[in-house]
Amino acid sequence: MPSEPTLQHDFSLRDLNTFGIDARARHYVRITAAHQLAALLGEPRLAALPRLVLGGGSNLLLTGDFDGLVLHMASSGREIVGASGEHVLVRAQAGENWHGFVEWTLAQGLGGLENLALIPGTVGAAPIQNIGAYGMETRDVFHSLTAFDPATGTLANLDGAACRFAYRDSLFKHAAGRGLIIVDVTFALPREWRPNLRYAELATELDNALASARTGEGVAEPTPRQVADAVIAIRRRKLPDPAVIGNAGSFFKNPVVSAQQCAALLERHPALVHHRQDDGSVKLAAGWLIDQCGWKGRNLGPAGVYPKQALVLVNNGGASGADVQRLAQAIQADVLDRYGVRLEPEPVFV
Ligand SMILES: Cc1cc2nc3c(=O)[nH]c(=O)nc-3n(C[C@H](O)[C@H](O)[C@H](O)COP(=O)(O)OP(=O)(O)OC[C@H]3O[C@@H](n4cnc5c(N)ncnc54)[C@H](O)[C@@H]3O)c2cc1C
Numbered sequence: 001m002p003s004e005p006t007l008q009h010d011f012s013l014r015d016l017n018t019f020g021i022d023a024r025a026r027h028y029v030r031i032t033a034a035h036q037l038a039a040l041l042g043e044p045r046l047a048a049l050p051r052l053v054l055g056g057g058s059n060l061l062l063t064g065d066f067d068g069l070v071l072h073m074a075s076s077g078r079e080i081v082g083a084s085g086e087h088v089l090v091r092a093q094a095g096e097n098w099h100g101f102v103e104w105t106l107a108q109g110l111g112g113l114e115n116l117a118l119i120p121g122t123v124g125a126a127p128i129q130n131i132g133a134y135g136m137e138t139r140d141v142f143h144s145l146t147a148f149d150p151a152t153g154t155l156a157n158l159d160g161a162a163c164r165f166a167y168r169d170s171l172f173k174h175a176a177g178r179g180l181i182i183v184d185v186t187f188a189l190p191r192e193w194r195p196n197l198r199y200a201e202l203a204t205e206l207d208n209a210l211a212s213a214r215t216g217e218g219v220a221e222p223t224p225r226q227v228a229d230a231v232i233a234i235r236r237r238k239l240p241d242p243a244v245i246g247n248a249g250s251f252f253k254n255p256v257v258s259a260q261q262c263a264a265l266l267e268r269h270p271a272l273v274h275h276r277q278d279d280g281s282v283k284l285a286a287g288w289l290i291d292q293c294g295w296k297g298r299n300l301g302p303a304g305v306y307p308k309q310a311l312v313l314v315n316n317g318g319a320s321g322a323d324v325q326r327l328a329q330a331i332q333a334d335v336l337d338r339y340g341v342r343l344e345p346e347p348v349f350v
Contacts (some may be wrong), residue, residue: 094124109223
């Protein structure tokens with residue numbers, strides 16, 4: 001059983017957020033087991049403090065010091081827990097590294113998570129914004145999760161419907177679920193795996209990789225491992241490694257507009273990058289809009305826009321949360337002015 005956690009004070013969060021912002025927490029505690037939450041938050045003095053649940057800090061913008069209690073989710077453990085119909089159920093504790101978990105499922109011979117390989121952060125945070133990449137989202141393979149409710153001191157089991165997943169969104173980003181702390185997540189992975197190659201860039205990457213590896217006759221079906229490797233190769237090429245340059249991945253969500261608004265925009269901007277959705281709405285490429293406004297590769301003070309991907313804002317060294325916020329606001333203003341489209345940030349501002 002893990003020992004009781006130690007409360008620390010005036011704690012630096014610089015190494016715990018991928019932007020590398022040098023902010024401090026008034027109180028900090030590292031949680032290594034779910035039962036510690038009930039013990040800690042059972043103390044009225046601690047329960048009354050403003051709270052930040054922290055995973056890998058890869059989807060956060062710390063805009064200043066945090067005058068409250070940081071609960072750093074660092075619980076570990078992953079296991080195959082059973083089967084449900086055509087699926088194998090796998091569970092991981094909230095503090096498990098997401099990519100490490102994806103690699104572990106592949107090593108068990110289980111496909112299903114490979115398109116989400118190399119996304120930074122923890123398993124516990126994956127449902128929060130329903131992480132997605134390369135044609136799939138968490139909800140496609142989600143089974144259920146366990147959440148601790150500090151208001152009642154109890155654990156609850158939530159299925160996919162209860163989590164209300166949507167594009168980069170879930171129950172946990174809204175008033176009804178914002179206070180919940182996810183302690184473990186269970187995924188349903190298919191016994192009969194088929195590659196998801198809807199995303200054209202991934203299909204091409206995989207084709208090229210398989211073509212150069214092919215020696216004999218015939219075309220073999222790709223394996224989950226090969227799909228994961230293709231995803232990893234694309235991501236390494238396109239995205240900055242937070243260990244080298246501070247960032248939180250895509251800084252803005254791709255805006256969704258009505259078909260009418262898209263048609264009006266296309267009249268004025270025929271090259272507009274857009275993707276029609278099943279519900280009739282249209283998703284625009286935020287990176288393209290930012291690039292068109294001339295922001296790609298530009299800096300504003302110590303914060304900047306990554307030269308290879310306009311959707312990624314970076315800390316060029318010593319940027320504060322306010323510096324990044326200033327840059328984000330300048331970009332939002334330009335895109336709104338030129339296209340009439342409001343860009344919404346993806347990271348959580350703290
Ligand atoms: C280089 C890079 C690439 C990225 N690529 C992608 C991508 O392709 N797709 C994508 O969707 N995202 C991407 N992201 C964003 C990020 O990796 C994900 O959102 C990830 O799930 C965040 O996990 P985290 O543990 O770091 O969460 P944190 O940043 O620590 O927290 C994010 C939010 O979740 C809450 N939270 C964290 N853990 C818990 C918990 N256990 N219970 C309750 N609330 C919790 C926090 O309070 C906060 O509100 C990328 C980020 C980077 C830096």
